[in-house]
Amino acid sequence: MIVLAVMLIAGIVSIMNSIPLSIRTTYGYSQNYLGLTPRGNNAMTPVIRGVVEAESPVPLGPVMVCRASDMEVKSIVGPWRFIVLGLEQDDMPVYLDRLGGARRIDGRWPAPGRPEAIVSEPVARNLGLKLGDVMLSPDRPDSYSAQEVRVVGIAQMEPWMAIVPVEYHRANHFPPIDVLVVMAKDRADQDRLDRWAFDRFQGMQARVFAFFRLERETDEMFVILYSILNVVIGMLVIVITLMMAMLMNIYQSQRLQEFGLLQALGYTREWLLGRVLAETALVVVGGWIAGIGVAFGLLNVVRAVLMEPRAFMLDPQDPVAYVYTVPVPIAIFVASALTVVLRFRRFDPVGVVERRLV
Amino acid sequence: MIEVCRASLVYSDHGRDVFACREIDLEVRDGEFLGILGPSGSGKSSLLYLMSALKQPTSGEVRYQGRSLQAMSETERARLRLREFGFVFQYPYLLGYLSALENVVVACPGENRRDEAAGLLDSLGLGAKSHRLPHELSGGEKQRVCIARALLGGRACVFADEPTANLDHANGVAVVETLIDHRGKGGLVVVTHDPTMLERADRTVRIMDGRVVEAP
Ligand SMILES: Nc1ncnc2c1ncn2[C@@H]1O[C@H](COP(=O)(O)OP(=O)(O)OP(=O)(O)O)[C@@H](O)[C@H]1O
Ligand SMILES: [Mg+2]
Numbered sequence: 001m002i003v004l005a006v007m008l009i010a011g012i013v014s015i016m017n018s019i020p021l022s023i024r025t026t027y028g029y030s031q032n033y034l035g036l037t038p039r040g041n042n043a044m045t046p047v048i049r050g051v052v053e054a055e056s057p058v059p060l061g062p063v064m065v066c067r068a069s070d071m072e073v074k075s076i077v078g079p080w081r082f083i084v085l086g087l088e089q090d091d092m093p094v095y096l097d098r099l100g101g102a103r104r105i106d107g108r109w110p111a112p113g114r115p116e117a118i119v120s121e122p123v124a125r126n127l128g129l130k131l132g133d134v135m136l137s138p139d140r141p142d143s144y145s146a147q148e149v150r151v152v153g154i155a156q157m158e159p160w161m162a163i164v165p166v167e168y169h170r171a172n173h174f175p176p177i178d179v180l181v182v183m184a185k186d187r188a189d190q191d192r193l194d195r196w197a198f199d200r201f202q203g204m205q206a207r208v209f210a211f212f213r214l215e216r217e218t219d220e221m222f223v224i225l226y227s228i229l230n231v232v233i234g235m236l237v238i239v240i241t242l243m244m245a246m247l248m249n250i251y252q253s254q255r256l257q258e259f260g261l262l263q264a265l266g267y268t269r270e271w272l273l274g275r276v277l278a279e280t281a282l283v284v285v286g287g288w289i290a291g292i293g294v295a296f297g298l299l300n301v302v303r304a305v306l307m308e309p310r311a312f313m314l315d316p317q318d319p320v321a322y323v324y325t326v327p328v329p330i331a332i333f334v335a336s337a338l339t340v341v342l343r344f345r346r347f348d349p350v351g352v353v354e355r356r357l358v
Numbered sequence: 359m360i361e362v363c364r365a366s367l368v369y370s371d372h373g374r375d376v377f378a379c380r381e382i383d384l385e386v387r388d389g390e391f392l393g394i395l396g397p398s399g400s401g402k403s404s405l406l407y408l409m410s411a412l413k414q415p416t417s418g419e420v421r422y423q424g425r426s427l428q429a430m431s432e433t434e435r436a437r438l439r440l441r442e443f444g445f446v447f448q449y450p451y452l453l454g455y456l457s458a459l460e461n462v463v464v465a466c467p468g469e470n471r472r473d474e475a476a477g478l479l480d481s482l483g484l485g486a487k488s489h490r491l492p493h494e495l496s497g498g499e500k501q502r503v504c505i506a507r508a509l510l511g512g513r514a515c516v517f518a519d520e521p522t523a524n525l526d527h528a529n530g531v532a533v534v535e536t537l538i539d540h541r542g543k544g545g546l547v548v549v550t551h552d553p554t555m556l557e558r559a560d561r562t563v564r565i566m567d568g569r570v571v572e573a574p
Contacts, residue, residue: 257451265439266443268436270433350412354403354447
C-alpha cells in the first residue's frame with residue numbers, strides 16, 4: 001500500500017515536472033542570445049539594430065540578421081512549435097559555438113541556398129531523423145517548406161536547434177521578416193541584456209524573445225497546474241492514509257489479545273506501546289523506502305524505454321517528486337499511532353484474556 | 359504474604375452495580391497451597407485478580423508483604439506480576455506465532471532463561487514438543503505450557519484460575535499435581551469448583567455470592 005502510494009505520487013510528480021523540464025530543455029537555446037523582431041513593419045529591423053548597438057548596457061558580441069519560421073516537434077503533451085533559423089553561412093558555426101559547441105558534426109553544413117538543414121542530435125532523435133531524411137516538406141502542413149528540406153548534418157550537442165541556409169529561407173518561407181539575433185559579448189551578461197531590451201522596446205514596433213520571459217511564462221502556466229496537482233496529491237494522501245490507518249487498526253485489534261496477555265504477564269503499557277509504535281514506524285519507513293526505490297527504478301525504465309528515444313526529458317532523481325511523497329509515511333504513522341494509543345487508553349488486559357474466545 | 363482486607367470489587371453492568379467480591383477478608387501464607395471453591399459466578403476469578411494485582415479493589419485493601427497494592431504505581435504492579443507472581447488463566451492462552459518454549463520464555467523478558475524453560479517443559483513431559491507451535495499441541499499440553507510460563511523464574515506465589523476446567527478428571531488432577539510439585543517454595547492459590555482437585559490443599563475456602571462462607 002505505502003509502496004504503491006509513494007510510487008504513484010513520485011511518478012505523477014516526476015512526469016508532471018518533466019513538462020517544464022522539457023520546455024526549458026527544448027527552448028534552452030534562447031538562453032544564449034536575444035531575439036528581436038520588428039512588428040508590422042519590416043523596415044524596423046535596422047532601427048532596432050541601431051538602438052541596440054547604440055544603447056546596449058553591456059558590450060555586444062555578434063549580431064546576426066536572419067530569418068525564422070517554425071516546425072513541429074513532439075512532446076509528451078503533444079506537438080510543440082520549434083524554431084527553424086535561416087542563417088548566413090558564416091554565422092552557422094558562430095551560432096553553434098554560442099550554444100556550447102558541438103562535440104562532432106556528422107555529415108556536413110548545409111550548402112548556401114540549398115534545401116538542406118543541420119539539426120542538433122536531440123532534434124534528430126525527437127523527429128526520428130537520420131542524415132538524408134526529409135525534415136520539412138510541402139506535404140506537411142505543420143512542418144512546411146516549399147521544397148523538401150533534407151537533413152545533411154547532425155551536430156552532436158545537447159541544446160536543440162535546426163538551421164537552414166538563409167538564402168533558401170528567404171526564397172521559400174514566411175514570414176518575410178529579418179530577425180535579429182543579438183549576443184552579449186560575455187555570456188554572463190546575456191540576461192542583463194535581455195531584460196534591458198524587454199524594457200527598452202516596450203511599446204515599440206518590436207518583439208523581444210528572451211529566456212527569462214520563457215521561464216516566467218512557463219512558471220505562470222504551471223502555477224495553476226501545480227495547485228491542481230497539490231489538491232490531487234493531498235486527496236490521495238488522505239485516502240491512502242485513511243485506508244492504511246484502518247488496516248493498521250484491524251491488524252492491531254487482532255493483536256489486542258496478545259497485548260492483553262503480555263500486560264497480564266507484567267509487561268507495562270508503555271513498553272507495549274513503544275513496541276507497537278516502533279513496529280509501525282518500521283513498516284512505514286520500510287514501505288516508503290521501498291516505494292522510493294520502486295519509483296526510481298520504474299521512472300528510469302520509463303525514461304529509457306519511452307522518453308529517451310524521443311528526446312523527452314524526465315528526471316528520475318527529481319527531488320521535488322520525492323519530497324511530495326514525504327507526507328505519506330508521516331500521515332500513516334500519525335494515524336496508526338493515534339488509533340493504537342486510543343485503543344490502549346481504554347483497555348483491560350483481564351477482560352481481553354477472559355473473553356479470548358469472542 | 360498476601361492479605362485481603364475487606365476488599366470489594368464492583369462491576370458496573372449498564373449502570374447497575376454488580377458485586378463480584380463483597381468485603382472479603384483472606385490471607386495467603388508463605389508457601390501454602392490455598393484452595394478456593396465456589397460455584398460459577400461466585401466471584402472466584404475476581405478474587406484471584408485482586409490478589410494477583412490484575413485488578414484493583416473498589417474498596418478495601420490488598421497487601422503484598424505488608425505493602426498495599428493500591429499504593430503502588432501501575433508500573434510497580436506490572437513489575438510484581440512480572441517477577442513475583444505467576445498466573446495460570448482459565449483458558450490456556452498462548453501466542454500463536456511462538457513455539458512452546460518461546461511462549462514460556464516470554465514470562466521473563468530480557469533474561470536468558472531458555473535452559474530453565476526447557477527444563478520446566480521437560481519435567482512437565484513436553485521436552486520433545488517444546489519446538490511446536492500452540493496449534494500443534496493438545497488442550498492439556500497447552501495448559502502445561504501455561505503452567506511452565508507461570509512458574510518460570512521462580513515465583514513467590516502462583517495463581518491458577520480453574521486450570522482444570524477444560525480437562526478430564528485425570529488430566530485435571532495431573533495439572534494440579536504438577537503445580538504443587540513445581541512451585542518450589544512459593545505459595546499456590548488454586549480456584550476451582552471441583553473439591554476433588556483440592557485434596558492436597560493446606561487450606562480451602564468456599565465462596566458464594568462474593569463472600570467467604572466457609573473459612574477454615
Ligand atoms: N466485566 C464484568 N462486568 C460486569 N459483571 C461482571 C464482569 N466480570 C464478572 N462479572 C460478574 O461478577 C460476578 C463474579 O464473576 P467471576 O468471574 O469472578 O465469577 P467466577 O466465580 O470466576 O465464575 P466462573 O466459575 O464461571 O468463572 C459474576 O456475577 C459476573 O457476572
Ligand atoms: Mg472464573
